[in-house]
Amino acid sequence: MRTPDEFEARLREYVVERSEEGRAVRVGEKESSEQAAIVERYADLFSRPQLETLRGAAEAETGDGRERLERLQLTCEEGIVDAQLTVQEDELQNDLLAARVDWRGDEIPLRTAQAQLAVLPEYADREALGAAQTAVSASFNERRRELLTARADLDAELAGEPDAVARIDAAKNVSHRAIHAAVAEASRATTAAWEPLREWWLDRLLGADRDARPTSAHVGWLRRLSPLADTYTKECCVPVCTATLRAIGFAIEDEKSIHLDLDDRPQKSPRACVIASDPPFVVHLITRAQGGMHDYGAFLHEAGHALHYAGCDPSLPYTFRAISRDHALTEIYSYIVEALSREPGWHAQHFGLSAAEAEQNAQAATFTEALLFRRYTAKLGYEIAFWDRFADDGGTAAGYAEALTEATGIRYPAENYLSDMDAGFYSADYLRAWVRAAQLREHLRDQAGDDWWRSPATGDQLRELFREGCQPSSEEIAGRIGFDPLDTGPLRAELSV
Numbered sequence: 001m002r003t004p005d006e007f008e009a010r011l012r013e014y015v016v017e018r019s020e021e022g023r024a025v026r027v028g029e030k031e032s033s034e035q036a037a038i039v040e041r042y043a044d045l046f047s048r049p050q051l052e053t054l055r056g057a058a059e060a061e062t063g064d065g066r067e068r069l070e071r072l073q074l075t076c077e078e079g080i081v082d083a084q085l086t087v088q089e090d091e092l093q094n095d096l097l098a099a100r101v102d103w104r105g106d107e108i109p110l111r112t113a114q115a116q117l118a119v120l121p122e123y124a125d126r127e128a129l130g131a132a133q134t135a136v137s138a139s140f141n142e143r144r145r146e147l148l149t150a151r152a153d154l155d156a157e158l159a160g161e162p163d164a165v166a167r168i169d170a171a172k173n174v175s176h177r178a179i180h181a182a183v184a185e186a187s188r189a190t191t192a193a194w195e196p197l198r199e200w201w202l203d204r205l206l207g208a209d210r211d212a213r214p215t216s217a218h219v220g221w222l223r224r225l226s227p228l229a230d231t232y233t234k235e236c237c238v239p240v241c242t243a244t245l246r247a248i249g250f251a252i253e254d255e256k257s258i259h260l261d262l263d264d265r266p267q268k269s270p271r272a273c274v275i276a277s278d279p280p281f282v283v284h285l286i287t288r289a290q291g292g293m294h295d296y297g298a299f300l301h302e303a304g305h306a307l308h309y310a311g312c313d314p315s316l317p318y319t320f321r322a323i324s325r326d327h328a329l330t331e332i333y334s335y336i337v338e339a340l341s342r343e344p345g346w347h348a349q350h351f352g353l354s355a356a357e358a359e360q361n362a363q364a365a366t367f368t369e370a371l372l373f374r375r376y377t378a379k380l381g382y383e384i385a386f387w388d389r390f391a392d393d394g395g396t397a398a399g400y401a402e403a404l405t406e407a408t409g410i411r412y413p414a415e416n417y418l419s420d421m422d423a424g425f426y427s428a429d430y431l432r433a434w435v436r437a438a439q440l441r442e443h444l445r446d447q448a449g450d451d452w453w454r455s456p457a458t459g460d461q462l463r464e465l466f467r468e469g470c471q472p473s474s475e476e477i478a479g480r481i482g483f484d485p486l487d488t489g490p491l492r493a494e495l496s497v
């Protein structure tokens with residue numbers, strides 16, 4: 001068996017290879033993915049004896065040393081489960097790719113139908129395509145449920161903890177029930193501000209003839225904020241976003257370790273992403289602008305991740321540069337950089353808008369933000385209840401549609417309960433980042449004033465936090481900036497504008 005140091009070194013090579021392969025396929029440089037061959041080559045990393053070696057070593061340590069070894073142990077556990085389920089998961093993925101939706105006499109791929117929903121301009125068309133797409137997707141639910149069960153059984157066995165909520169709490173070192181209680185309270189407390197905001201933007205984005213409670217088929221369209229696309233052009237996205245970052249002290253285009261891929265290629269996925277192949281030395285930031293305000297938020301969001309990974313101290317152990325217990329930490333930094341685009345002053349400065357127009361467009365970003373926050377809060381509540389009942393009922397849709405519809409004012413179909421389910425309470429990682437990024441914004445505003453969004457002092461503070469890489473938890477960051485981890489006061493203030 002490898003010692004923990006040897007395991008860590010080999011893991012780094014594995015992550016680099018998988019990341020670079022994933023990147024090449026995602027950006028359209030390669031037509032087929034050869035991930036399976038890489039997994040095969042590194043199969044010796046993820047074995048039960050190796051897991052026991054890491055576990056034993058972790059138990060003998062304390063403090064940071066123990067934290068590092070526990071993260072390696074969790075990575076090993078995940079690798080064992082992934083290896084066992086790869087074949088079934090690939091089959092499901094391939095069948096989903098091959099699935100077709102009947103649309104106006106054509107058979108279109110399921111994924112294309114999803115993408116189309118964001119761009120179809122007619123309300124009735126989105127309704128019809130949404131219903132057709134949901135029906136096809138739901139026909140895979142039994143297979144999704146089988147895979148979920150298989151994964152839960154393996155997780156339980158390897159971790160020695162049959163209760164899913166307790167197991168995920170332990171892996172992430174937080175209480176998901178406590179997180180849910182705090183965000184649910186914040187969601188309730190901001191309902192009075194949300195309802196008029198929602199009604200105003202639904203009218204503007206969907207038209208006055210819309211249903212009182214539109215279906216979730218329209219969410220992609222809502223998030224695109226299409227009526228604002230003339231102001232937020234595709235051409236200006238990169239120059240405006242790089243200027244935004246320069247104002248707070250980051251010249252992202254000059255960062256040697258950040259590889260920007262902004263080209264338009266037919267096979268390139270339109271979703272922006274960061275692939276941190278080997279932080280801080282190799283970080284890819286990939287976007288493909290489509291036009292509209294969504295591009296700006298997406299670029300800034302990914303820039304936050306990229307600057308975080310590229311800004312970590314190279315002398316940290318590899319684990320603390322690249323391996324986290326969850327995504328809650330790095331999402332703080334993507335959220336805070338994206339939040340620059342929710343400042344009315346930012347809209348006025350870069351797009352030549354009047355104060356009133358700038359205010360209104362900034363509010364559009366708050367609308368989509370509040371919609372997502374409320375949706376994720378309801379989703380986490382549903383997911384906790386789902387796993388609480390799981391041993392008895394094997395996983396059901398009970399409460400899914402009701403909770404999401406009540407929280408958002410948008411009708412979510414019950415059949416989506418599995419396609420909308422993230423493994424390991426990923427939804428909670430986002431919620432923790434929402435709470436923390438709002439705290440951080442208040443802190444930056446205290447330090448740098450109302451102009452925090454264009455002050456180099458903001459960059460200086462962020463650079464200090466980035467140096468720590470992936471080592472601290474999101475909750476430790478709360479302590480650094482003087483907040484209780486579950487203090488949702490700043491978030492409530494943001495959502496109440």
Ligand SMILES: [Zn+2]
Nearest residue numbers: 301305331334
């Ligand atoms: Zn992100």
